[in-house]
Amino acid sequence: METVIKQKIKQIKKGDHAAFEDVVTFYQNKVYQICFRMIGNKHEAEDLAQEAFIRAYTNIDRFDEKRKFSTWLYRIATNLTIDRIRKKKPDYFLDAEVKGTEGLNMYSQLAADQALPEEEVESLELQTYIHKEILALPPKYRSVIVLRFLDELSLQEIADVLEIPVGTVKTRIHRGREALRKRLRHV
Amino acid sequence: MDCKKEALALMHKYLDDELTQKEERKLRGHLQACGQCQKHFHELKRTISLVQSSSQVSAPPDFTKKVMERLPKEKKRTNYSRWFRHHPFLTAAAVFFILMFGGVFSAWNDDQQVSVSKQDNLVIQNQVVIVPENVTVEGDLVVRNGDLRIEGLVNGDVTVINGEILEKENQDNPLDGDKYMAYVSGDVNEVNQVFEWMWYQVKKTVTNIFTLEEE
Numbered sequence: 001m002e003t004v005i006k007q008k009i010k011q012i013k014k015g016d017h018a019a020f021e022d023v024v025t026f027y028q029n030k031v032y033q034i035c036f037r038m039i040g041n042k043h044e045a046e047d048l049a050q051e052a053f054i055r056a057y058t059n060i061d062r063f064d065e066k067r068k069f070s071t072w073l074y075r076i077a078t079n080l081t082i083d084r085i086r087k088k089k090p091d092y093f094l095d096a097e098v099k100g101t102e103g104l105n106m107y108s109q110l111a112a113d114q115a116l117p118e119e120e121v122e123s124l125e126l127q128t129y130i131h132k133e134i135l136a137l138p139p140k141y142r143s144v145i146v147l148r149f150l151d152e153l154s155l156q157e158i159a160d161v162l163e164i165p166v167g168t169v170k171t172r173i174h175r176g177r178e179a180l181r182k183r184l185r186h187v
Numbered sequence: 188m189d190c191k192k193e194a195l196a197l198m199h200k201y202l203d204d205e206l207t208q209k210e211e212r213k214l215r216g217h218l219q220a221c222g223q224c225q226k227h228f229h230e231l232k233r234t235i236s237l238v239q240s241s242s243q244v245s246a247p248p249d250f251t252k253k254v255m256e257r258l259p260k261e262k263k264r265t266n267y268s269r270w271f272r273h274h275p276f277l278t279a280a281a282v283f284f285i286l287m288f289g290g291v292f293s294a295w296n297d298d299q300q301v302s303v304s305k306q307d308n309l310v311i312q313n314q315v316v317i318v319p320e321n322v323t324v325e326g327d328l329v330v331r332n333g334d335l336r337i338e339g340l341v342n343g344d345v346t347v348i349n350g351e352i353l354e355k356e357n358q359d360n361p362l363d364g365d366k367y368m369a370y371v372s373g374d375v376n377e378v379n380q381v382f383e384w385m386w387y388q389v390k391k392t393v394t395n396i397f398t399l400e401e402e
């Protein structure tokens with residue numbers, strides 16, 4: 001598939017709209033999924049995913065063809081989404097870490113204490129519940145969890161997308177996994 | 188084994204598919220002996236399968252279409268230049284009329300004063316503009332209603348409108364002699380007829396349009 005994509009990129013660089021259309025069709029679900037799982041609502045996810053593709057198109061000359069296109073595209077999508085989350089709720093982004101909570105911040109600590117009432121869990125579809133729990137994670141944990149378990153990227157690929165060391169990816173996955181465990185163990 | 192530190196670290200390593208055989212034996216040994224860790228491990232594995240079980244979401248059906256509609260349009264410049272290229276005669280005619288109504292003809296007739304685009308270090312004597320021997324003009328030079336004699340150097344195009352380029356003594360035709368070309372790095376144009384003047388303006392205007400569009 002990568003070779004087909006590489007060919008398409010060459011055509012896009014020459015201004016071929018049809019080649020770009022193929023690339024959008026091919027990656028639309030992946031990109032939309034990243035945005036949706038991170039931002040939480042369909043309307044904004046669609047807007048962000050569209051924006052990610054448009055940025056990819058307008059900046060295509062800056063894409064290094066020796067690299068993997070999907071990594072570059074996902075990076076645009078995650079960066080846009082993280083930016084949007086920051087702009088949306090600046091106070092939400094309290095990243096002050098509380099001692100002894102294994103790196104999770106104050107927000108998640110508070111949220112974890114507010115156990116969901118039993119009947120509410122039952123009334124919600126399991127899907128929606130899990131989706132909400134992922135969204136309750138601070139964005140930096142959310143992004144690794146989404147990329148790892150929903151998009152099934154390797155640790156190295158996640159490191160490339162987020163431009164952070166693999167070690168940091170692992171730490172975030174471990175902490176994100178622990179946080180989710182606390183919230184999902186009653187399900 | 189320390190449950191909180193070592194066992195937990197091994198569990199996560201296992202979940203990342205990075206456990207060595209030796210570590211795996213170690214972890215398995217501990218889990219068999221420690222109920223607490225066994226529960227924790229079970230919860231972690233279940234958490235992952237719950238997250239993975241949440242269905243894959245798909246982009247809305249008209250997603251690609253919407254992206255394609257939002258793509259930046261082809262720049263207008265390409266549209267203009269294509270039109271000009273395909274309609275050279277109409278372009279020339281259109282520019283001709285623009286210039287006509289813009290008073291170019293009257294400018295041609297009224298303005299008989301000698302003028303030169305660059306004044307620095309140039310000498311004007313009896314309707315002759317002279318680039319002195321020790322002077323180098325940087326950039327294009329335009330002389331109107333006068334002749335031009337180049338004794339120094341011009342680093343650019345030279346245009347003489349309603350006048351001519353005077354030969355230096357002991358020099359052949361300046362416009363095609365190698366000797367002369369050494370003095371001017373760019374194009375040399377002499378414009379003496381109204382029509383030539385028009386054509387010169389047309390070329391200039393069209394070039395300006397394209398230059399502006401490209402910015």
Ligand SMILES: [Zn+2]
Nearest residue numbers: 190194221224
């Ligand atoms: Zn233990």
